[in-house]
Amino acid sequence: MAAAGKEYIVFASKALSLDRSKMSYSVLVYCSDHACSIKLTNIKYEYNVAYQREPERYTAEEWITDKHALYKGKLNRISGKFRRKTIDFAEELFADAEKKMGGNTEGAKPVVLPLVNEERPVVVDKSESALSVSGKPANVSFVSEGFTQLEEGKVSSTLQRMMQESDLRIQISGNNIDDSDIIWKGLGTMFGKDVAYVSVGKGSAFLKEDKAGEVFALRFSTKPFSQDSVWMVVECAKQGETPDGNRQTIIAEILRIWIK
Known part of the structure:
Protein backbone atom coordinates (compact mmCIF):
# COMPACT_ATOMS: atom_id res chain seq x y z
CA MET A 1 0.00 0.00 0.00
CA ALA A 2 1.11 3.57 -0.60
CA ALA A 3 -0.07 6.98 0.59
CA ALA A 4 1.06 10.57 0.22
CA GLY A 5 0.84 13.28 2.85
CA LYS A 6 1.66 16.88 3.68
CA GLU A 7 2.51 18.29 7.08
CA TYR A 8 3.89 21.45 8.63
CA ILE A 9 6.97 20.97 10.77
CA VAL A 10 7.30 23.84 13.24
CA PHE A 11 10.75 25.04 14.34
CA ALA A 12 9.72 27.96 16.54
CA SER A 13 6.37 29.49 17.46
CA LYS A 14 6.15 32.85 19.22
CA ALA A 15 3.47 35.47 19.71
CA LEU A 16 4.49 37.51 16.64
CA SER A 17 6.43 35.00 14.56
CA LEU A 18 6.14 31.45 13.28
CA ASP A 19 9.01 29.49 11.73
CA ARG A 20 7.77 26.43 9.91
CA SER A 21 8.19 24.46 6.70
CA LYS A 22 5.72 22.48 4.64
CA MET A 23 6.85 18.87 4.27
CA SER A 24 5.44 16.41 1.73
CA TYR A 25 6.19 12.70 1.89
CA SER A 26 5.18 9.22 0.80
CA VAL A 27 4.45 6.26 3.08
CA LEU A 28 4.91 2.71 1.74
CA VAL A 29 3.41 -0.19 3.70
CA TYR A 30 4.53 -3.79 3.05
CA CYS A 31 2.53 -6.66 4.59
CA SER A 32 3.31 -10.39 4.46
CA ASP A 33 3.24 -13.43 6.77
CA HIS A 34 1.52 -11.61 9.65
CA ALA A 35 4.18 -8.89 9.58
CA CYS A 36 4.11 -5.30 8.42
CA SER A 37 6.85 -2.81 7.61
CA ILE A 38 6.50 0.90 6.88
CA LYS A 39 8.84 3.12 4.89
CA LEU A 40 8.83 6.93 4.88
CA THR A 41 10.30 8.24 1.62
CA ASN A 42 10.23 10.94 -1.06
CA ILE A 43 10.49 13.69 1.56
CA LYS A 44 10.44 17.27 0.25
CA TYR A 45 10.32 20.67 1.92
CA GLU A 46 8.99 24.12 1.02
CA TYR A 47 10.31 26.95 3.18
CA ASN A 48 9.43 30.63 2.79
CA VAL A 49 12.48 32.92 2.75
CA ALA A 50 12.88 36.67 2.94
CA TYR A 51 14.89 37.25 -0.25
CA GLN A 52 12.35 35.98 -2.81
CA ARG A 53 8.62 35.54 -3.26
CA GLU A 54 8.73 31.84 -4.08
CA PRO A 55 9.64 29.41 -1.27
CA GLU A 56 12.91 27.51 -1.25
CA ARG A 57 12.44 23.86 -2.15
CA TYR A 58 14.65 21.08 -0.83
CA THR A 59 14.68 17.29 -0.90
CA ALA A 60 15.71 15.34 2.16
CA GLU A 61 18.61 13.75 0.27
CA GLU A 62 20.19 17.15 -0.41
CA TRP A 63 19.31 18.78 2.89
CA ILE A 64 19.31 16.53 6.00
CA THR A 65 21.88 13.81 5.30
CA ASP A 66 25.14 13.59 7.24
CA LYS A 67 26.93 15.39 4.40
CA HIS A 68 24.71 18.47 4.55
CA ALA A 69 23.40 18.57 8.12
CA LEU A 70 26.46 17.64 10.20
CA TYR A 71 29.77 19.42 10.71
CA LYS A 72 32.38 18.04 13.11
CA GLY A 73 29.80 16.00 14.95
CA LYS A 74 27.28 18.81 15.44
CA LEU A 75 24.05 19.61 13.65
CA ASN A 76 24.19 22.72 11.48
CA ARG A 77 21.92 25.48 12.71
CA ILE A 78 19.56 25.49 9.70
CA SER A 79 19.60 22.13 7.91
CA GLY A 80 20.11 20.41 11.28
CA LYS A 81 16.72 21.62 12.48
CA PHE A 82 15.06 20.13 9.42
CA ARG A 83 16.78 16.84 10.17
CA ARG A 84 15.78 16.83 13.83
CA LYS A 85 12.13 17.65 13.15
CA THR A 86 11.92 15.11 10.31
CA ILE A 87 13.18 12.31 12.54
CA ASP A 88 10.77 13.39 15.31
CA PHE A 89 7.93 13.24 12.79
CA ALA A 90 9.00 9.77 11.62
CA GLU A 91 9.20 8.50 15.22
CA GLU A 92 5.64 9.70 15.91
CA LEU A 93 4.30 8.33 12.61
CA PHE A 94 5.77 4.85 13.15
CA ALA A 95 4.77 4.70 16.82
CA ASP A 96 1.20 5.68 15.98
CA ALA A 97 1.00 3.12 13.16
CA GLU A 98 2.34 0.37 15.41
CA LYS A 99 -0.16 1.23 18.13
CA LYS A 100 -3.11 1.16 15.73
CA MET A 101 -1.96 -2.18 14.30
CA GLY A 102 -1.75 -3.70 17.77
CA GLY A 103 2.01 -4.06 17.71
CA ASN A 104 4.23 -4.26 20.75
CA THR A 105 6.25 -1.06 21.21
CA GLU A 106 8.43 -2.40 24.02
CA GLY A 107 12.02 -2.75 22.89
CA ALA A 108 11.27 -1.14 19.54
CA LYS A 109 14.31 0.11 17.65
CA PRO A 110 14.73 3.87 17.11
CA VAL A 111 13.74 5.20 13.71
CA VAL A 112 16.50 5.33 11.11
CA LEU A 113 15.53 7.14 7.94
CA PRO A 114 16.84 5.33 4.84
CA LEU A 115 18.14 8.65 3.52
CA VAL A 116 20.26 9.30 6.63
CA ASN A 117 23.59 7.48 6.84
CA GLU A 118 23.69 6.33 10.46
CA GLU A 119 26.29 3.63 9.88
CA ARG A 120 29.20 6.02 9.66
CA PRO A 121 30.40 7.05 13.17
CA VAL A 122 30.67 10.75 13.84
CA VAL A 123 33.81 11.96 15.60
CA VAL A 124 33.37 15.16 17.58
CA ASP A 125 36.25 17.61 17.17
CA LYS A 126 36.84 19.44 20.46
CA SER A 127 39.81 21.48 19.29
CA GLU A 128 39.85 25.28 19.41
CA SER A 129 39.27 25.46 15.67
CA ALA A 130 35.96 23.59 15.95
CA LEU A 131 32.75 25.52 15.54
CA SER A 132 31.23 26.61 18.83
CA VAL A 133 27.58 26.14 19.80
CA SER A 134 26.92 29.76 18.87
CA GLY A 135 28.32 29.10 15.40
CA LYS A 136 31.18 31.59 15.85
CA PRO A 137 34.60 30.02 15.28
CA ALA A 138 37.74 30.82 17.18
CA ASN A 139 40.87 32.40 15.72
CA VAL A 140 39.53 32.97 12.20
CA SER A 141 39.83 36.39 10.57
CA PHE A 142 39.88 37.59 6.99
CA VAL A 143 40.55 41.28 7.60
CA SER A 144 43.63 43.44 7.96
CA GLU A 145 44.19 46.74 9.71
CA GLY A 146 41.82 49.56 8.86
CA PHE A 147 38.59 47.58 9.18
CA THR A 148 35.99 48.17 11.89
CA GLN A 149 33.45 45.58 12.96
CA LEU A 150 29.88 46.59 12.20
CA GLU A 151 27.19 45.96 14.80
CA GLU A 152 24.83 43.10 14.01
CA GLY A 153 21.68 44.25 12.28
CA LYS A 154 23.23 47.62 11.33
CA VAL A 155 23.51 47.10 7.57
CA SER A 156 21.66 50.15 6.28
CA SER A 157 19.77 50.32 2.99
CA THR A 158 22.61 52.49 1.62
CA LEU A 159 25.20 49.83 2.47
CA GLN A 160 23.01 47.10 0.96
CA ARG A 161 22.77 49.09 -2.29
CA MET A 162 26.56 49.50 -2.32
CA MET A 163 26.94 45.73 -1.79
CA GLN A 164 24.68 45.09 -4.79
CA GLU A 165 26.78 47.41 -6.96
CA SER A 166 30.17 46.02 -5.88
CA ASP A 167 32.39 43.32 -7.34
CA LEU A 168 32.37 40.23 -5.12
CA ARG A 169 34.86 37.49 -4.33
CA ILE A 170 34.59 34.52 -1.99
CA GLN A 171 37.50 33.25 0.10
CA ILE A 172 37.73 30.08 2.19
CA SER A 173 39.63 29.97 5.48
CA GLY A 174 42.91 28.05 5.40
CA ASN A 175 43.47 27.97 1.62
CA ASN A 176 44.07 30.24 -1.33
CA ILE A 177 40.71 29.82 -3.08
CA ASP A 178 39.48 33.21 -4.28
CA ASP A 179 36.38 32.38 -6.33
CA SER A 180 34.96 35.07 -8.64
CA ASP A 181 32.02 33.07 -10.06
CA ILE A 182 29.61 34.42 -7.46
CA ILE A 183 26.42 36.50 -7.52
CA TRP A 184 25.17 38.43 -4.50
CA LYS A 185 21.50 37.67 -3.71
CA GLY A 186 21.03 39.63 -0.52
CA LEU A 187 20.55 39.45 3.24
CA GLY A 188 17.82 37.74 5.22
CA THR A 189 16.97 35.94 8.44
CA MET A 190 16.39 32.27 9.21
CA PHE A 191 15.51 30.94 12.66
CA GLY A 192 16.26 34.34 14.17
CA LYS A 193 19.79 34.49 12.70
CA ASP A 194 21.14 36.89 10.07
CA VAL A 195 22.03 35.05 6.87
CA ALA A 196 23.54 35.87 3.49
CA TYR A 197 22.48 34.35 0.15
CA VAL A 198 24.90 34.01 -2.76
CA SER A 199 24.72 32.10 -6.03
CA VAL A 200 27.77 30.20 -7.33
CA GLY A 201 28.41 28.13 -10.44
CA LYS A 202 28.14 24.37 -9.97
CA GLY A 203 31.70 23.99 -11.19
CA SER A 204 33.14 26.61 -8.85
CA ALA A 205 36.18 25.88 -6.71
CA PHE A 206 34.21 27.00 -3.67
CA LEU A 207 31.61 24.21 -4.00
CA LYS A 208 34.33 21.61 -4.47
CA GLU A 209 36.26 22.66 -1.36
CA ASP A 210 33.76 24.11 1.12
CA LYS A 211 31.88 21.99 3.66
CA ALA A 212 28.76 22.77 5.67
CA GLY A 213 29.70 24.80 8.74
CA GLU A 214 33.08 25.88 7.37
CA VAL A 215 33.92 29.56 7.62
CA PHE A 216 34.45 31.72 4.53
CA ALA A 217 34.47 35.41 3.65
CA LEU A 218 32.56 37.50 1.13
CA ARG A 219 34.82 40.35 0.00
CA PHE A 220 33.12 43.41 -1.55
CA SER A 221 35.20 45.79 -3.67
CA THR A 222 34.50 48.80 -5.85
CA LYS A 223 34.63 47.88 -9.55
CA PRO A 224 36.86 46.48 -10.92
CA PHE A 225 37.80 44.14 -8.07
CA SER A 226 41.14 44.61 -6.36
CA GLN A 227 42.35 43.72 -2.87
CA ASP A 228 43.17 47.36 -2.17
CA SER A 229 39.61 48.38 -3.04
CA VAL A 230 37.86 45.92 -0.69
CA TRP A 231 35.62 48.00 1.56
CA MET A 232 33.52 45.31 3.25
CA VAL A 233 34.17 41.76 4.45
CA VAL A 234 31.34 39.49 5.59
CA GLU A 235 32.50 36.42 7.52
CA CYS A 236 30.06 33.52 7.21
CA ILE A 259 33.78 47.75 6.99
CA LYS A 260 36.54 50.17 5.99
Whole structure:
Protein backbone atom coordinates (compact mmCIF):
# COMPACT_ATOMS: atom_id res chain seq x y z
CA MET A 1 0.00 0.00 0.00
CA ALA A 2 1.11 3.57 -0.60
CA ALA A 3 -0.07 6.98 0.59
CA ALA A 4 1.06 10.57 0.22
CA GLY A 5 0.84 13.28 2.85
CA LYS A 6 1.66 16.88 3.68
CA GLU A 7 2.51 18.29 7.08
CA TYR A 8 3.89 21.45 8.63
CA ILE A 9 6.97 20.97 10.77
CA VAL A 10 7.30 23.84 13.24
CA PHE A 11 10.75 25.04 14.34
CA ALA A 12 9.72 27.96 16.54
CA SER A 13 6.37 29.49 17.46
CA LYS A 14 6.15 32.85 19.22
CA ALA A 15 3.47 35.47 19.71
CA LEU A 16 4.49 37.51 16.64
CA SER A 17 6.43 35.00 14.56
CA LEU A 18 6.14 31.45 13.28
CA ASP A 19 9.01 29.49 11.73
CA ARG A 20 7.77 26.43 9.91
CA SER A 21 8.19 24.46 6.70
CA LYS A 22 5.72 22.48 4.64
CA MET A 23 6.85 18.87 4.27
CA SER A 24 5.44 16.41 1.73
CA TYR A 25 6.19 12.70 1.89
CA SER A 26 5.18 9.22 0.80
CA VAL A 27 4.45 6.26 3.08
CA LEU A 28 4.91 2.71 1.74
CA VAL A 29 3.41 -0.19 3.70
CA TYR A 30 4.53 -3.79 3.05
CA CYS A 31 2.53 -6.66 4.59
CA SER A 32 3.31 -10.39 4.46
CA ASP A 33 3.24 -13.43 6.77
CA HIS A 34 1.52 -11.61 9.65
CA ALA A 35 4.18 -8.89 9.58
CA CYS A 36 4.11 -5.30 8.42
CA SER A 37 6.85 -2.81 7.61
CA ILE A 38 6.50 0.90 6.88
CA LYS A 39 8.84 3.12 4.89
CA LEU A 40 8.83 6.93 4.88
CA THR A 41 10.30 8.24 1.62
CA ASN A 42 10.23 10.94 -1.06
CA ILE A 43 10.49 13.69 1.56
CA LYS A 44 10.44 17.27 0.25
CA TYR A 45 10.32 20.67 1.92
CA GLU A 46 8.99 24.12 1.02
CA TYR A 47 10.31 26.95 3.18
CA ASN A 48 9.43 30.63 2.79
CA VAL A 49 12.48 32.92 2.75
CA ALA A 50 12.88 36.67 2.94
CA TYR A 51 14.89 37.25 -0.25
CA GLN A 52 12.35 35.98 -2.81
CA ARG A 53 8.62 35.54 -3.26
CA GLU A 54 8.73 31.84 -4.08
CA PRO A 55 9.64 29.41 -1.27
CA GLU A 56 12.91 27.51 -1.25
CA ARG A 57 12.44 23.86 -2.15
CA TYR A 58 14.65 21.08 -0.83
CA THR A 59 14.68 17.29 -0.90
CA ALA A 60 15.71 15.34 2.16
CA GLU A 61 18.61 13.75 0.27
CA GLU A 62 20.19 17.15 -0.41
CA TRP A 63 19.31 18.78 2.89
CA ILE A 64 19.31 16.53 6.00
CA THR A 65 21.88 13.81 5.30
CA ASP A 66 25.14 13.59 7.24
CA LYS A 67 26.93 15.39 4.40
CA HIS A 68 24.71 18.47 4.55
CA ALA A 69 23.40 18.57 8.12
CA LEU A 70 26.46 17.64 10.20
CA TYR A 71 29.77 19.42 10.71
CA LYS A 72 32.38 18.04 13.11
CA GLY A 73 29.80 16.00 14.95
CA LYS A 74 27.28 18.81 15.44
CA LEU A 75 24.05 19.61 13.65
CA ASN A 76 24.19 22.72 11.48
CA ARG A 77 21.92 25.48 12.71
CA ILE A 78 19.56 25.49 9.70
CA SER A 79 19.60 22.13 7.91
CA GLY A 80 20.11 20.41 11.28
CA LYS A 81 16.72 21.62 12.48
CA PHE A 82 15.06 20.13 9.42
CA ARG A 83 16.78 16.84 10.17
CA ARG A 84 15.78 16.83 13.83
CA LYS A 85 12.13 17.65 13.15
CA THR A 86 11.92 15.11 10.31
CA ILE A 87 13.18 12.31 12.54
CA ASP A 88 10.77 13.39 15.31
CA PHE A 89 7.93 13.24 12.79
CA ALA A 90 9.00 9.77 11.62
CA GLU A 91 9.20 8.50 15.22
CA GLU A 92 5.64 9.70 15.91
CA LEU A 93 4.30 8.33 12.61
CA PHE A 94 5.77 4.85 13.15
CA ALA A 95 4.77 4.70 16.82
CA ASP A 96 1.20 5.68 15.98
CA ALA A 97 1.00 3.12 13.16
CA GLU A 98 2.34 0.37 15.41
CA LYS A 99 -0.16 1.23 18.13
CA LYS A 100 -3.11 1.16 15.73
CA MET A 101 -1.96 -2.18 14.30
CA GLY A 102 -1.75 -3.70 17.77
CA GLY A 103 2.01 -4.06 17.71
CA ASN A 104 4.23 -4.26 20.75
CA THR A 105 6.25 -1.06 21.21
CA GLU A 106 8.43 -2.40 24.02
CA GLY A 107 12.02 -2.75 22.89
CA ALA A 108 11.27 -1.14 19.54
CA LYS A 109 14.31 0.11 17.65
CA PRO A 110 14.73 3.87 17.11
CA VAL A 111 13.74 5.20 13.71
CA VAL A 112 16.50 5.33 11.11
CA LEU A 113 15.53 7.14 7.94
CA PRO A 114 16.84 5.33 4.84
CA LEU A 115 18.14 8.65 3.52
CA VAL A 116 20.26 9.30 6.63
CA ASN A 117 23.59 7.48 6.84
CA GLU A 118 23.69 6.33 10.46
CA GLU A 119 26.29 3.63 9.88
CA ARG A 120 29.20 6.02 9.66
CA PRO A 121 30.40 7.05 13.17
CA VAL A 122 30.67 10.75 13.84
CA VAL A 123 33.81 11.96 15.60
CA VAL A 124 33.37 15.16 17.58
CA ASP A 125 36.25 17.61 17.17
CA LYS A 126 36.84 19.44 20.46
CA SER A 127 39.81 21.48 19.29
CA GLU A 128 39.85 25.28 19.41
CA SER A 129 39.27 25.46 15.67
CA ALA A 130 35.96 23.59 15.95
CA LEU A 131 32.75 25.52 15.54
CA SER A 132 31.23 26.61 18.83
CA VAL A 133 27.58 26.14 19.80
CA SER A 134 26.92 29.76 18.87
CA GLY A 135 28.32 29.10 15.40
CA LYS A 136 31.18 31.59 15.85
CA PRO A 137 34.60 30.02 15.28
CA ALA A 138 37.74 30.82 17.18
CA ASN A 139 40.87 32.40 15.72
CA VAL A 140 39.53 32.97 12.20
CA SER A 141 39.83 36.39 10.57
CA PHE A 142 39.88 37.59 6.99
CA VAL A 143 40.55 41.28 7.60
CA SER A 144 43.63 43.44 7.96
CA GLU A 145 44.19 46.74 9.71
CA GLY A 146 41.82 49.56 8.86
CA PHE A 147 38.59 47.58 9.18
CA THR A 148 35.99 48.17 11.89
CA GLN A 149 33.45 45.58 12.96
CA LEU A 150 29.88 46.59 12.20
CA GLU A 151 27.19 45.96 14.80
CA GLU A 152 24.83 43.10 14.01
CA GLY A 153 21.68 44.25 12.28
CA LYS A 154 23.23 47.62 11.33
CA VAL A 155 23.51 47.10 7.57
CA SER A 156 21.66 50.15 6.28
CA SER A 157 19.77 50.32 2.99
CA THR A 158 22.61 52.49 1.62
CA LEU A 159 25.20 49.83 2.47
CA GLN A 160 23.01 47.10 0.96
CA ARG A 161 22.77 49.09 -2.29
CA MET A 162 26.56 49.50 -2.32
CA MET A 163 26.94 45.73 -1.79
CA GLN A 164 24.68 45.09 -4.79
CA GLU A 165 26.78 47.41 -6.96
CA SER A 166 30.17 46.02 -5.88
CA ASP A 167 32.39 43.32 -7.34
CA LEU A 168 32.37 40.23 -5.12
CA ARG A 169 34.86 37.49 -4.33
CA ILE A 170 34.59 34.52 -1.99
CA GLN A 171 37.50 33.25 0.10
CA ILE A 172 37.73 30.08 2.19
CA SER A 173 39.63 29.97 5.48
CA GLY A 174 42.91 28.05 5.40
CA ASN A 175 43.47 27.97 1.62
CA ASN A 176 44.07 30.24 -1.33
CA ILE A 177 40.71 29.82 -3.08
CA ASP A 178 39.48 33.21 -4.28
CA ASP A 179 36.38 32.38 -6.33
CA SER A 180 34.96 35.07 -8.64
CA ASP A 181 32.02 33.07 -10.06
CA ILE A 182 29.61 34.42 -7.46
CA ILE A 183 26.42 36.50 -7.52
CA TRP A 184 25.17 38.43 -4.50
CA LYS A 185 21.50 37.67 -3.71
CA GLY A 186 21.03 39.63 -0.52
CA LEU A 187 20.55 39.45 3.24
CA GLY A 188 17.82 37.74 5.22
CA THR A 189 16.97 35.94 8.44
CA MET A 190 16.39 32.27 9.21
CA PHE A 191 15.51 30.94 12.66
CA GLY A 192 16.26 34.34 14.17
CA LYS A 193 19.79 34.49 12.70
CA ASP A 194 21.14 36.89 10.07
CA VAL A 195 22.03 35.05 6.87
CA ALA A 196 23.54 35.87 3.49
CA TYR A 197 22.48 34.35 0.15
CA VAL A 198 24.90 34.01 -2.76
CA SER A 199 24.72 32.10 -6.03
CA VAL A 200 27.77 30.20 -7.33
CA GLY A 201 28.41 28.13 -10.44
CA LYS A 202 28.14 24.37 -9.97
CA GLY A 203 31.70 23.99 -11.19
CA SER A 204 33.14 26.61 -8.85
CA ALA A 205 36.18 25.88 -6.71
CA PHE A 206 34.21 27.00 -3.67
CA LEU A 207 31.61 24.21 -4.00
CA LYS A 208 34.33 21.61 -4.47
CA GLU A 209 36.26 22.66 -1.36
CA ASP A 210 33.76 24.11 1.12
CA LYS A 211 31.88 21.99 3.66
CA ALA A 212 28.76 22.77 5.67
CA GLY A 213 29.70 24.80 8.74
CA GLU A 214 33.08 25.88 7.37
CA VAL A 215 33.92 29.56 7.62
CA PHE A 216 34.45 31.72 4.53
CA ALA A 217 34.47 35.41 3.65
CA LEU A 218 32.56 37.50 1.13
CA ARG A 219 34.82 40.35 0.00
CA PHE A 220 33.12 43.41 -1.55
CA SER A 221 35.20 45.79 -3.67
CA THR A 222 34.50 48.80 -5.85
CA LYS A 223 34.63 47.88 -9.55
CA PRO A 224 36.86 46.48 -10.92
CA PHE A 225 37.80 44.14 -8.07
CA SER A 226 41.14 44.61 -6.36
CA GLN A 227 42.35 43.72 -2.87
CA ASP A 228 43.17 47.36 -2.17
CA SER A 229 39.61 48.38 -3.04
CA VAL A 230 37.86 45.92 -0.69
CA TRP A 231 35.62 48.00 1.56
CA MET A 232 33.52 45.31 3.25
CA VAL A 233 34.17 41.76 4.45
CA VAL A 234 31.34 39.49 5.59
CA GLU A 235 32.50 36.42 7.52
CA CYS A 236 30.06 33.52 7.21
CA ALA A 237 29.51 29.87 8.10
CA LYS A 238 27.86 27.79 5.41
CA GLN A 239 24.53 26.27 6.52
CA GLY A 240 23.28 24.71 3.32
CA GLU A 241 22.70 25.02 -0.39
CA THR A 242 19.84 24.64 -2.83
CA PRO A 243 19.70 24.26 -6.64
CA ASP A 244 19.29 27.47 -8.65
CA GLY A 245 19.10 26.40 -12.29
CA ASN A 246 22.67 25.72 -13.44
CA ARG A 247 23.97 27.26 -10.21
CA GLN A 248 23.68 26.67 -6.47
CA THR A 249 22.39 29.16 -3.90
CA ILE A 250 24.47 29.11 -0.74
CA ILE A 251 22.79 29.89 2.59
CA ALA A 252 25.28 31.13 5.18
CA GLU A 253 24.95 32.42 8.72
CA ILE A 254 26.62 35.80 9.14
CA LEU A 255 29.24 35.74 11.89
CA ARG A 256 30.82 39.19 11.57
CA ILE A 257 30.71 42.16 9.20
CA TRP A 258 33.75 44.39 8.74
CA ILE A 259 33.78 47.75 6.99
CA LYS A 260 36.54 50.17 5.99
